[in-house]
Amino acid sequence: MRPNLLLGALLPLAGCMSNDMNMDSGSMNTMMTTSATTVAEGAFVTPLPAIPTMDGSVATITAQAVKQAYGTGTIDALGYSSAGWLGPTLLVKQGDRLGVQFRNSLSEPTNLHWHGLSVPADQDGYPDSTTGSGGSKSYSFPVTARAGLYWYHPHANGSTARQAYRGLAGLIRVSDATEEALGLPSGRDEIPLVIQDKRLASGVLNYAPTSAEVMTGFLGETMVVNGAAFPVATVRRGWVRLRLLNGSNARVLNLALENGQAMKLIGSDGGLLDQAVPVSKVLLGPAERVDVLVDFSGLAAGASTYLRSETFANGGTQGSQAFRLLKLTADTAVGDLRTPPTALSALTLPSQSASLRTRTFALNGMSGTMSTSMTRSTGMGSGMHTINGKTWNRSRIDETVTAGETEVWEFSNPSDEIHPVHIHGLQFALLSRTGGRGALEAPEKGWKDTFLLLPGETVRIVLTFPDHPGLFLLHCHNLEHEDDGMMLQFLIKPSGT
Secondary structure (H helix, E strand, O other): OOHHHHHHHOEOOOOOOOOOOOOOHHHHHHHHHOOOOOOOEOOOOEEOOOOOEEEOOOEEEEEEEEEEEEOOEEEEEEEOEOOEOOOOEEEEEOOOEEEEEEEEOOOOOEOOEEEOOOOOHHHOOOOOOOEOOOOEEEEEEEOOOOOEEEEEEOOOOOOHHHHHHOOOOEEEEEEOHHHHHOOOOOHHHEEEEEEEEEOOOOOOOOOOOOHHHHHHOOOOOEEEEOOEEOEEEEEEEOEEEEEEEEOOOOOOEEEEEOOOOOEEEEEEOOEEEEEEEEEOOEEEOOOOEEEEEEEOOOOOOOOEEEEEEOOOOOOOOOOOOOEEEEEEEEEEEEOEOOOOOOEOOOOOOOOHHHOOOEEEEEEEOOOOOOOOOOOOOOOOOOOOOEEOOEOOOOOOOOEEEEOOOEEEEEEEOOOOOOEEEEEOOOOEEEEEEEOOOOOOOHHHHOOEOEEEEOOOOEEEEEEEOOOOOEEEEEEEOOHHHHHOOOEEEEEEEOOOO
16 A cells, blocks of 8 residues: 555544544654554455465465555565465364475575474474475374364564564364364354554555564554455354454454453364353464454444454553454344353363473563674573573573473563463463463463463463474564574473483
């Protein structure tokens, strides 16, 4: 979109200014020059794009330069399909084999990481295990995950943040017999939503974080959902299933419906919870997912509400602003009016009593002066984001664990920055949180692969290591922090060794 088109589309921020307030050129210029932390809003008239689906057992995915539709024009971006950023949603059943032929048509190395899935080490997307420009790689492994929403994105050494920000991401939807038997809303009444922030005011999708933006994360002024800015979705008047991914590099969302209506939370990162839980808000860090049901039967035909992000405490430079994400307008058609089940799925989470040991990890913020090239350190450099005082070193094994064993890992955040923590190759359970928000929240009581660690918080998790010997990663999923070295690696060794 050209800058003048964006200026014509911008509306004042919901909750901060009245929607019918007139803005003079001076106030508009002020909005355009404020920090990219400040989110602008548009007219919410663009139809929400549907994300194409593909059989995940016989898929071909190509990383390539694309023209992404935006406003009345296009912008240069990256994608896993020629249609634009966001790749196709891969459909696969539990127990089946995911089979993807990956092709790299970029001018630089890249790879695929299967976020949330337990996969062999050589399939996981290790930072140095990349496919060069013009090359290809076959990914193939059985899917053991429970029914849920997972995703894929690049994990190349030092360029994860830039490649993901410019458009390389896609969903994986795993189904199983338990989920299918519940009769949850489906078809038109099941809507995947990938929420991201982009910096688009100049009409160009540039990625060039300053040192300050590496500290906070690279935040954009324009929220996009399924690749569209200011979208509107038409929903049938009945129960609708919204499956949400926070696909942003660094932005935290506090999701709610603007009309105050409660949502029924039914799933998180690793699939269905045991019971549906009514929630009014859901705090969602980068890479986290939630699955919610919303009853739109009370909306009159043509009436609307908004999915929005509310303010939240202890978020540092984030959390001070509320903004709209998606307009939801009721159709004349009546949809699924069946009362959804409360009991969902048996959860067999690992037990703390089975833990053989406890390991501790302190996630420290940036200090000193960071290299502008954002290259990874091979030691313990000042100015880098660290875990236990260390940055990622491909030659150093930070922790050694044993397949089949259970441990407790404790993560603390003594910094004033937000750190979403992700562990590769497995799902885990949260045990407790102290400091900050205190007690665990509803989405954190199921299987997880990523959790939010706000300033001053300590979180304890319990995890059992799969029978996948090899190197795996734990890191901050603020992608600027990750590329700044905030990542360690652990070796899973075979049981009995």
